[in-house]
Amino acid sequence: MPRRPTRRRPPVSGRPVNERIETRGSTEWHVRALAGSDKSYRCPGCHQAIHPGAGHLLIWPVHKSLLSAEAIDERRHWHTSCWQRRL
Ligand SMILES: [Zn+2]
Numbered sequence: 192m193p194r195r196p197t198r199r200r201p202p203v204s205g206r207p208v209n210e211r212i213e214t215r216g217s218t219e220w221h222v223r224a225l226a227g228s229d230k231s232y233r234c235p236g237c238h239q240a241i242h243p244g245a246g247h248l249l250i251w252p253v254h255k256s257l258l259s260a261e262a263i264d265e266r267r268h269w270h271t272s273c274w275q276r277r278l
Contacts, residue, residue, distance in 0.1 A: 208215075212253060215277065219253035222274070236273025248274050 207230035209224040227244040234241050241247045259265050 206223050221249075221251050221253060223249040224271070225249050225268075232268035233274050234270045236269055236277060239270075241268055241270060247271055250274060 211222050213220050213222050225247055227246050229243050230241050232241040232247070233239075234247075248269045248271050249266055250269050252262050255262035256265060
């Protein structure tokens with residue numbers, strides 16, 4: 192299988208990126224802090240809405256699962272507190 196760069200980033204709108212890598216169990220995740228977007232998302236931690244404009248986290252795996260073409264395809268929007276509670 193061809194090696195792909197694992198650090199690929201989705202486009203960001205000119206803002207400095209606040210991103211780090213966190214480990215949960217045996218999995219490494221990209222964790223990007225977002226200042227808020229104009230869409231609302233469903234948080235997989237609490238299944239509640241993340242409202243437009245609310246600061247939250249964008250999470251995606253460093254190593255993609257077998258089911259997706261790219262790790263970034265597995266990205267999810269989380270409430271900051273929900274992701275931290277998942278420790
Ligand atoms: Zn949540």
